[in-house]
Amino acid sequence: MASVSLNTGRLAGPRAVSRRATTEALLARWLLIAITLCFLALFLLLPLLAVFSQAFAAGLETYWAALREPDALAAVRLTLLVAAIAVPLNLVFGIAASWAITKFEFRGKSFLITLIDLPFSVSPVVAGLIYVLLFGAQGYIGPFLKSQGLQIVFALPGIVLATVFVTFPFVARELIPLMQQQGTSDEEAALTLGASGFTAFRTVTLPNIRWALLYGVLLCNARAMGEFGAVSVVSGRIRGMTNTMPLQVEILYNEYNIVAAFAVASLLALLALLTLAGKSILEWRYGDSLDA
Amino acid sequence: MVTASTPSLNAARPPAGIRIVGVAKDFGGDAALRGVDLDIAPGELVALLGPSGSGKTTLLRIIAGLEDASAGQVFFGADDATRLSVQERRVGFVFQHYALFRHMSVFDNVAYGLKVRPRAQRPSKAEIRERVLSLIDLVQLGGLERRYPSQLSGGQRQRVALARALAVEPRVLLLDEPFGALDAKVRKDLRRWLREIHDRTGHTTVFVTHDQDEAMELADRVAILNKGRLEQVGTADEVYEAPASAFVMSFVGDTVNLPVVVRGGRIFFGDAPLEADVADAPDGPAALYLRPSNLALTRCDEGGALGGTVVAVRRTANGRRAEVLTDVGAATVEVELPSGKTLAAGERVGLHILKARLFPTG
Numbered sequence: 001m002a003s004v005s006l007n008t009g010r011l012a013g014p015r016a017v018s019r020r021a022t023t024e025a026l027l028a029r030w031l032l033i034a035i036t037l038c039f040l041a042l043f044l045l046l047p048l049l050a051v052f053s054q055a056f057a058a059g060l061e062t063y064w065a066a067l068r069e070p071d072a073l074a075a076v077r078l079t080l081l082v083a084a085i086a087v088p089l090n091l092v093f094g095i096a097a098s099w100a101i102t103k104f105e106f107r108g109k110s111f112l113i114t115l116i117d118l119p120f121s122v123s124p125v126v127a128g129l130i131y132v133l134l135f136g137a138q139g140y141i142g143p144f145l146k147s148q149g150l151q152i153v154f155a156l157p158g159i160v161l162a163t164v165f166v167t168f169p170f171v172a173r174e175l176i177p178l179m180q181q182q183g184t185s186d187e188e189a190a191l192t193l194g195a196s197g198f199t200a201f202r203t204v205t206l207p208n209i210r211w212a213l214l215y216g217v218l219l220c221n222a223r224a225m226g227e228f229g230a231v232s233v234v235s236g237r238i239r240g241m242t243n244t245m246p247l248q249v250e251i252l253y254n255e256y257n258i259v260a261a262f263a264v265a266s267l268l269a270l271l272a273l274l275t276l277a278g279k280s281i282l283e284w285r286y287g288d289s290l291d292a
Numbered sequence: 293m294v295t296a297s298t299p300s301l302n303a304a305r306p307p308a309g310i311r312i313v314g315v316a317k318d319f320g321g322d323a324a325l326r327g328v329d330l331d332i333a334p335g336e337l338v339a340l341l342g343p344s345g346s347g348k349t350t351l352l353r354i355i356a357g358l359e360d361a362s363a364g365q366v367f368f369g370a371d372d373a374t375r376l377s378v379q380e381r382r383v384g385f386v387f388q389h390y391a392l393f394r395h396m397s398v399f400d401n402v403a404y405g406l407k408v409r410p411r412a413q414r415p416s417k418a419e420i421r422e423r424v425l426s427l428i429d430l431v432q433l434g435g436l437e438r439r440y441p442s443q444l445s446g447g448q449r450q451r452v453a454l455a456r457a458l459a460v461e462p463r464v465l466l467l468d469e470p471f472g473a474l475d476a477k478v479r480k481d482l483r484r485w486l487r488e489i490h491d492r493t494g495h496t497t498v499f500v501t502h503d504q505d506e507a508m509e510l511a512d513r514v515a516i517l518n519k520g521r522l523e524q525v526g527t528a529d530e531v532y533e534a535p536a537s538a539f540v541m542s543f544v545g546d547t548v549n550l551p552v553v554v555r556g557g558r559i560f561f562g563d564a565p566l567e568a569d570v571a572d573a574p575d576g577p578a579a580l581y582l583r584p585s586n587l588a589l590t591r592c593d594e595g596g597a598l599g600g601t602v603v604a605v606r607r608t609a610n611g612r613r614a615e616v617l618t619d620v621g622a623a624t625v626e627v628e629l630p631s632g633k634t635l636a637a638g639e640r641v642g643l644h645i646l647k648a649r650l651f652p653t654g
């Protein structure tokens with residue numbers, strides 16, 4: 001460096017500057033990458049490894065036993081069931097909302113967009129409390145529903161409601177920018193060619209948004225299975241009945257049943273990893289189809 | 293050119309004319325269309341010409357049924373199209389930005405309108421295939437039917453869009469600035485080619501453009517739209533030679549415009565009377581419009597000529613032009629130079645007005 005900056009030749013000036021600029025950029029690049037990697041390792045990778053190592057700490061036998069325990073199995077079943085109901089609902093809601101927002105002009109549109117973001121800004125615990133307030137035994141419509149034989153809070157419907165609320169924005173948030181960018185002329189072309197509205201949706205809109213849609217569904221699913229706050233308020237945490245996997249993990253942990261807690265946690269982490277892998281594959285495909 | 297003309301490419305029945313009666317459109321704020329009346333004969337090719345924002349797209353979308361008119365009616369032949377849905381109108385619509393289905397091959401794009409028909413009206417697979425391939429041939433894209441839109445050039449995409457619109461045997465063909473996004477050379481080629489296709493298929497066609505050359509070269513008649521109103525409808529010669537308004541005059545070709553005053557049937561520019569052959573005009577201020585080719589150069593001292601000084605000589609795509617600053621009125625006037633004539637800046641010249649049109653102002 002020093003020899004270069006001492007060189008006062010006519011060509012050396014700009015060259016020296018650019019050399020220094022790139023050296024600095026190189027340094028900054030490596031530094032940033034190093035910091036990011038350390039951070040990721042420390043805060044993301046290590047805990048993940050810890051989960052699995054703790055889960056298998058007492059051997060494979062114990063691990064399996066912890067997972068085959070009836071309460072754990074019930075929690076797994078409930079989590080999958082809740083996700084299986086909440087994700088399709090939000091798939092439909094999400095498409096409907098993004099369709100309305102991007103293809104039609106109407107009053108109160110920006111309010112609707114803000115509303116879609118509400119679950120992101122409201123604490124899940126608050127969301128859960130709202131449902132208890134509405135549907136609980138002392139709530140506004142809870143007693144009426146109870147007299148009709150409908151139990152919402154501390155039962156499956158409440159858990160599904162809370163999960164739907166919390167995971168609502170994922171699909172819509174993914175679709176709105178894409179559909180806004182794509183505009184309406186493809187659909188209009190389909191209509192002029194004689195396609196009905198639904199046919200146009202099925203054959204033109206859906207294929208145009210398919211990757212973004214899948215991506216949104218995966219994120220929605222990951223959150224639906226992992227939701228803790230809102231579900232913990234509305235579920236009542238009845239073992240073997242209204243405990244989802246995250247709740248089950250916490251209970252086991254509080255009972256110092258560390259191995260079992262981590263066994264269930266590892267299963268949850270595994271589901272998350274699968275989702276992540278699916279997302280990466282899609283991103284790779286998705287980027288491809290965007291280029292095309 | 294493709295010579296074998298299959299009957300299926302021609303409009304299934306004699307083409308319908310389009311009659312637009314008092315169509316207005318209000319988007320809540322400004323009116324986009326203010327009472328447009330237009331009759332389009334069966335098989336005619338009409339260009340809708342107008343500056344940006346004049347309502348061309350809006351009118352085309354109302355004809356297609358993609359937009360509802362605030363007032364007025366559209367007839368296809370004898371049918372009141374205003375009562376028909378987009379699908380029932382059976383229009384072929386070509387969008388400015390193609391709007392091809394990006395996840396479908398060229399073949400599937402063109403076949404789309406046939407494949408979505410109700411089962412009873414849907415042609416058989418073999419018929420669809422034959423029809424689509426002959427359309428792809430018609431638009432000179434034979435061999436590219438497996439490609440995806442992203443693998444085609446802009447001009448090729450627009451031809452696919454046209455083939456797709458033609459596949460449904462539309463009653464009318466509507467094109468919204470179909471060549472707007474293409475370069476000048478491709479535009480010219482596609483223009484001729486579109487005219488040929490039109491002459492072979494015989495569809496009633498409305499074609500939107502803001503390019504006057506394109507409109508005049510391509511269309512049987514040109515409809516000129518300004519701020520939501522039709523200013524004039526006529527053949528290219530009519531709108532060029534006998535423009536109905538100052539707007540039309542200045543929009544369909546280069547013009548020079550001189551602020552003049554009419555007094556007792558004579559035209560005064562500054563203090564000097566002008567010898568210009570114009571029909572009887574009412575007294576008062578007016579604008580004298582003329583084309584660069586309607587001026588003849590003479591010597592500066594000739595009687596009746598407008599004296600001036602050459603400011604610059606420029607080369608254009610069509611010839612050479614001199615910019616002349618007039619002695620009276622100090623107006624800059626463009627004159628077309630006969631080939632071989634040379635002029636230098638600073639030279640004194642006289643101008644003879646061969647032909648001009650007078651439009652009262654104020």
Ligand SMILES: Nc1ncnc2c1ncn2[C@@H]1O[C@H](COP(=O)(O)OP(=O)(O)OP(=O)(O)O)[C@@H](O)[C@H]1O
Binds near residue numbers: 502
């Ligand atoms: N959906 C809409 N909402 C509100 N105003 C609109 C809408 N579509 C068009 N307009 C207005 O109507 C007027 C005419 O628009 P239009 O698109 O028909 O113009 P155009 O002649 O096609 O212009 P261009 O050559 O730029 O395409 C414009 O002032 C435009 O702002």
Ligand SMILES: [Mg+2]
Binds near residue numbers: 348349350
């Ligand atoms: Mg337009």
